[in-house]
Amino acid sequence: MFVDELARFAAGVADARVTTIAETVAAPLRVEVCGRRGVGCSTVARALDRADGIRAAEVRSRFHPDADVVVYVIAEVVKPEDSEAVGAISARLPVLVVLNKADLAGFAGEGPIAAARARCAEFAGLLGVPVQPMIGLLAALDDLDDAWGDVRELVALLAAANPVPVERRRRLLNSLDLFGTALAVAAVGKGYSAAQLRALLRQASCVDAVVAKIHALCAELRYRRVLDAVAALEALAVCESCSGDRLAERITRFLAHDDTVVARMADATDLVHAAGLPDGPRSGLVADGPDEHLSRAVRWQRYSVDSSVGDVQRVCAADIARGSLRLWSRAGVLGASR
Incomplete structure (x- = not known):
């Protein structure tokens, strides 16, 4: 390069x-993240801000005049206000729509990520801009150390048919949600190390494909x-x-x-x-x-x-x-x- x-x-x-x-030529891309309340904008922004060559921040009102690209976050469906916002933004800046919480797309067929990708293709046709799936919670995971211990203990308790303490279940769900917890339990049961589990969760989050699309745009x-x-x-x-x-x-x-x-x-x-x-x-x-x-x-x-x-x-x-x-x-x- x-x-x-x-x-x-x-x-x-x-x-x-x-x-x-x-x-100047090496300056990171300025990515601004926005969307409806409750779709996970801050989580997506935190995950993208860790990527090489990108500086991402959530915006609530006016975009920075030096913004290079906007990531518009949706969850589950495209609402009329989403279409209106994406249309207005795309007239001024490149836009990538992120279907966050892709794990909620359902487990039928080949699983939630495949279902989310199918929805993204449909939404891209509706919005006229590229749409990528993502699981922001997994992409923005701060520290696996606590979750790693919780998952290992959960696997041991399940193997012994013992009840799992409520507080431990709550911590796991806050860290990994249902989909991430299920992945982690299956991986630890197969003997994955902490590093291997971290790589698996990142792959499942689809964040690398989102980052690649930002760079392409x-x-x-x-x-x-x-x-x-x-x-x-x-x-x-x-x-x-x-x-x-x-x-x-x-x-x-x-x-x-x-x-x-x-x-x-x-x-x-x-x-x-x-x-x-x-x-x-x-x-x-x-x-x-x-x-x-x-x-x-x-x-x-x-x-x-x-x-x-x-x-x-x-x-x-x-x-x-x-x-x-x-x-x-x-x-x-x-x-x-x-």
Whole structure:
């Protein structure tokens, strides 16, 4: 990723202006979480705020002017006020709707998560924006230590056919709810460790898919940040070209370096996939052979001069073509040396 290459470069040059550019492009996405009362907005916000590259907060009234994306939380059904709110927000900002409490979708068929995903597809058609399931309580679990002890004791009591103390049941339900408690009891009964149980509960919460969708919705924003950073570095190099130090030369070398060009291609590829453009580069393309790199470069170079696409898409295509040519050159040299 370009942000990683720039961070390494900034650390090496130790120039405050370059550091500022690097920090700006690497700034976390600002996610604002809202929804009807009682659907679990604060829990969803707490869970998302722990994700890498995201700063999430619940909002009750006005959105922050620098918000990048809004997560609108619903539970069980879409109400008229949900449709109205999502329509108003989506006119200004990218919106992801989260169907929280997905474990309440029912246990028929393949289970609650499968049922929740089916509902999400239905709700997405109604709302016109993507909808993802989530179990916020499991995603925002603060500390498994207390719950771990409670679950182990519960399993032991059940095995001995002894009654479970009311207070212990209450603590477990407050921490994990019914679905999480059932998962935990089954997992501990199978010999899961605390770390394995924590991973299982996170997987069941579906939070990683929600985070991935947020990043996909913001792919163009992150790519624009890359373009802005490149423009700022180029401007700084021009300003420093007559200063007598080597900063301008180092910036120019950095921007032209193979690793930087390939990193920009990777960011452009993320945008292509997020936008759903046809024939997008697949993952793992760095390992392709010379023929694949060259054909990809030709295809995306043609796309970059297509007047029917937008400016960002043209620059994106040019970055993919340029990176592919660098990889083609590198693969050709390696092949010739064998």
